[in-house]
Amino acid sequence: KDERITLAHGAGGKATHTLIEAVFLEAFRNPLLEPLEDQAVLSLGGPRLAFTTDSFVVHPLFFPGGDIGELAVNGTVNDLAMSGARPRYLSSGFIVEEGLPTEDLVRIAESMARAAEAAGVQIVTGDTKVVERGKADGCYINTAGVGVISHDLTLGASRARPGDVVLVSGPIGDHGITIMLARGELDIEADLTSDTAPLADLVDRLLAAAPGVRCLRDATRGGVATVLNEVARASDVAVVLDERAVPVRTEVRGASEILGIDPLYVACEGRFIAVVAPEDADAALDALRTHPQGTEAAVIGQVKADPPSLVLLKTEFGGTRIVDVLVGDPLPRIC
Amino acid sequence: KDERITLAHGAGGKATHTLIEAVFLEAFRNPLLEPLEDQAVLSLGGPRLAFTTDSFVVHPLFFPGGDIGELAVNGTVNDLAMSGARPRYLSSGFIVEEGLPTEDLVRIAESMARAAEAAGVQIVTGDTKVVERGKADGCYINTAGVGVISHDLTLGASRARPGDVVLVSGPIGDHGITIMLARGELDIEADLTSDTAPLADLVDRLLAAAPGVRCLRDATRGGVATVLNEVARASDVAVVLDERAVPVRTEVRGASEILGIDPLYVACEGRFIAVVAPEDADAALDALRTHPQGTEAAVIGQVKADPPSLVLLKTEFGGTRIVDVLVGDPLPRIC
Ligand SMILES: Nc1ncnc2c1ncn2[C@@H]1O[C@H](COP(=O)(O)OP(=O)(O)OP(=O)(O)O)[C@@H](O)[C@H]1O
Ligand SMILES: Nc1ncnc2c1ncn2[C@@H]1O[C@H](COP(=O)(O)OP(=O)(O)OP(=O)(O)O)[C@@H](O)[C@H]1O
Ligand SMILES: [Mg+2]
Ligand SMILES: [Mg+2]
Ligand SMILES: [Mg+2]
Ligand SMILES: [Mg+2]
Ligand SMILES: [Mg+2]
Ligand SMILES: [Mg+2]
Numbered sequence: 001k002d003e004r005i006t007l008a009h010g011a012g013g014k015a016t017h018t019l020i021e022a023v024f025l026e027a028f029r030n031p032l033l034e035p036l037e038d039q040a041v042l043s044l045g046g047p048r049l050a051f052t053t054d055s056f057v058v059h060p061l062f063f064p065g066g067d068i069g070e071l072a073v074n075g076t077v078n079d080l081a082m083s084g085a086r087p088r089y090l091s092s093g094f095i096v097e098e099g100l101p102t103e104d105l106v107r108i109a110e111s112m113a114r115a116a117e118a119a120g121v122q123i124v125t126g127d128t129k130v131v132e133r134g135k136a137d138g139c140y141i142n143t144a145g146v147g148v149i150s151h152d153l154t155l156g157a158s159r160a161r162p163g164d165v166v167l168v169s170g171p172i173g174d175h176g177i178t179i180m181l182a183r184g185e186l187d188i189e190a191d192l193t194s195d196t197a198p199l200a201d202l203v204d205r206l207l208a209a210a211p212g213v214r215c216l217r218d219a220t221r222g223g224v225a226t227v228l229n230e231v232a233r234a235s236d237v238a239v240v241l242d243e244r245a246v247p248v249r250t251e252v253r254g255a256s257e258i259l260g261i262d263p264l265y266v267a268c269e270g271r272f273i274a275v276v277a278p279e280d281a282d283a284a285l286d287a288l289r290t291h292p293q294g295t296e297a298a299v300i301g302q303v304k305a306d307p308p309s310l311v312l313l314k315t316e317f318g319g320t321r322i323v324d325v326l327v328g329d330p331l332p333r334i335c
Numbered sequence: 336k337d338e339r340i341t342l343a344h345g346a347g348g349k350a351t352h353t354l355i356e357a358v359f360l361e362a363f364r365n366p367l368l369e370p371l372e373d374q375a376v377l378s379l380g381g382p383r384l385a386f387t388t389d390s391f392v393v394h395p396l397f398f399p400g401g402d403i404g405e406l407a408v409n410g411t412v413n414d415l416a417m418s419g420a421r422p423r424y425l426s427s428g429f430i431v432e433e434g435l436p437t438e439d440l441v442r443i444a445e446s447m448a449r450a451a452e453a454a455g456v457q458i459v460t461g462d463t464k465v466v467e468r469g470k471a472d473g474c475y476i477n478t479a480g481v482g483v484i485s486h487d488l489t490l491g492a493s494r495a496r497p498g499d500v501v502l503v504s505g506p507i508g509d510h511g512i513t514i515m516l517a518r519g520e521l522d523i524e525a526d527l528t529s530d531t532a533p534l535a536d537l538v539d540r541l542l543a544a545a546p547g548v549r550c551l552r553d554a555t556r557g558g559v560a561t562v563l564n565e566v567a568r569a570s571d572v573a574v575v576l577d578e579r580a581v582p583v584r585t586e587v588r589g590a591s592e593i594l595g596i597d598p599l600y601v602a603c604e605g606r607f608i609a610v611v612a613p614e615d616a617d618a619a620l621d622a623l624r625t626h627p628q629g630t631e632a633a634v635i636g637q638v639k640a641d642p643p644s645l646v647l648l649k650t651e652f653g654g655t656r657i658v659d660v661l662v663g664d665p666l667p668r669i670c
Contacts, residue, residue: 102354124377142390144477
């Protein structure tokens with residue numbers, strides 16, 4: 001265990017998981033937290049409810065295709081949607097740095113309001129704290145969300161079985177690369193915008209068409225590679241990806257090469273991975289592709305029995321290599 | 336409207352309310368947020384649910400009688416309890432500064448776990464972000480909470496009526512003064528600890544004995560003066576306080592004088608105000624006093640028709656003065 005917290009602990013990969021398990025799960029352990037799904041499922045006397053939270057520390061606050069406010073709504077909406085819940089209510093917790101222009105805060109709040117409207121959720125409670133100049137970076141936002149689960153399916157990272165098919169809902173990595181470019185640290189321009197979007201509607205459509213869905217995960221920090229590693233471990237199976245099948249935009253591929261990072265590790269904020277029973281794979285792909293948010297959905301791999309707990313990539317050149325969880329933090333603070 | 340955010344916007348008083356109404360309520364407006372109660376009440380097909388959130392940015396992280404973790408649990412538990420809900424589930428959203436000793440994080444998580452256990456809640460979902468050195472102050476924590484409301488009472492700041500009685504559950508200001516002393520900025524020592532505590536149990540007892548409770552508010556940022564101003568405005572009544580009746584420890588009184596602040600504005604993290612119909616006032620006081628957390632509860636004032644929307648204080652010396660909402664931020668980052 002590291003003696004001090006490093007940026008890697010926030011990257012969503014190996015260090016994050018170690019920290020969560022060794023510190024938070026260890027302290028809080030209970031059956032609802034234990035599976036470490038994107039949301040907890042609560043039974044409180046009515047329909048099952050999904051409950052989740054995310055904080056957002058993205059830098060810069062405004063970027064092509066979105067801003068921290070829109071991200072804060074869609075991020076939590078999507079962690080609810082990954083249980084097949086209909087997202088209903090959000091909280092909005094702001095930590096604002098002294099000196100932030102009020103008009104920036106207004107712009108962010110208005111953007112949250114628009115995103116909430118688009119996702120069909122209401123922001124019903126909140127909190128506002130201010131810290132001294134230099135003690136934050138403009139503003140940080142936490143949202144928590146409550147959604148209603150009205151189907152009877154049980155989804156979870158531990159439910160993948162050999163033979164299952166792995167789908168992605170669209171091209172990957174747009175969000176992470178957009179943020180890196182928005183920082184101006186790379187001397188390239190690319191016609192790219194964040195993929196931030198609310199996914200509940202697309203998930204609804206998918207679950208209606210393909211009740212054999214085993215598990216859904218939005219591919220945020222750590223990207224597709226990291227969420228598939230979570231599935232491989234939780235289900236004790238192998239996930240075998242076909243590199244040629246993974247949809248990646250040319251601009252993302254180019255910028256990733258310059259950054260020296262594999263697009264499989266780059267965060268999306270509007271894409272998810274679905275693991276689906278083989279007999280429902282065609283219906284699932286069709287359901288995704290005929291929805292405006294899923295036109296570029298693709299089958300990208302298969303679940304196998306061996307080697308258990310690993311993600312393998314069949315490369316374009318015919319080789320096979322292990323795709324480990326993300327190590328380090330090549331793209332800090334992208335959400 | 337100020338052009339930039341100032342510390343006063345985070346103090347819980349006048350500037351905070353103006354900001355919340357002009358920016359957040361304006362953008363998010365809906366019937367559940369609109370009353371600006373301590374929690375939103377949700378109807379999702381089962382029992383009524385309470386939903387709330389708070390972020391915690393207290394400095395220092397550890398202080399006599401508690402730490403940021405315990406505060407983060409009790410604060411959200413208490414905003415749920417103010418609706419008479421039984422707190423059930425919490426989220427835990429951490430924003431950690433690069434460089435924080437891991438052992439501090441462990442200590443904080445363990446403290447949250449103990450506080451959750453004591454309050455009868457489970458921490459079922461969370462999130463962990465890391466920001467660069469200097470971009471936070473050790474760590475910030477957001478908690479959101481869900482509770483179950485099993486009574487039929489409707490509580491709210493707008494329900495106070497002339498003749499009602501105002502109670503406080505214990506001595507005020509311990510928490511805020513403890514934090515100021517812990518910073519070592521004042522050259523005094525006092526035998527004082529934070530009053531942070533979960534209040535749901537005490538509230539249960541109160542509501543069972545006194546169904547005529549109109550409204551409950553925990554006296555956090557802005558103190559008793561600020562929450563009573565909220566009640567006076569929302570109900571369009573006067574609240575008349577008796578200065579001699581307000582329980583304030585000698586140490587708090589002394590330190591407040593040195594700091595030049597009235598204890599009525601100093602935050603508590605384990606005290607609440609109850610407005611109670613006159614016929615239930617005795618039962619309410621009795622219910623509080625016979626519970627270990629309420630032994631020093633007191634009747635501190637009365638609701639009158641005039642002057643509407645104001646809080647008045649009958650001073651020890653026989654005079655009467657207006658107690659306005661908190662202006663400025665004399666005690667920054669106490670929670
Ligand atoms: N501080 C914490 N306390 C308790 N549980 C936590 C904490 N941080 C993360 N978790 C849990 O760990 C799991 C992984 O969290 P993580 O934030 O990586 O998921 P995510 O929200 O889907 O990803 P992202 O934050 O990149 O959108 C979840 O089950 C989450 O509830
Ligand atoms: N950023 C925000 N977005 C939406 N609503 C907000 C926001 N900040 C505060 N509110 C709402 O404003 C009201 C007052 O919030 P406040 O945080 O002052 O209450 P509290 O939690 O009881 O006090 P404290 O935070 O000092 O414990 C609540 O109804 C809260 O839901
Ligand atoms: Mg997720
Ligand atoms: Mg998430
Ligand atoms: Mg609050
Ligand atoms: Mg409160
Ligand atoms: Mg509060
Ligand atoms: Mg998260």
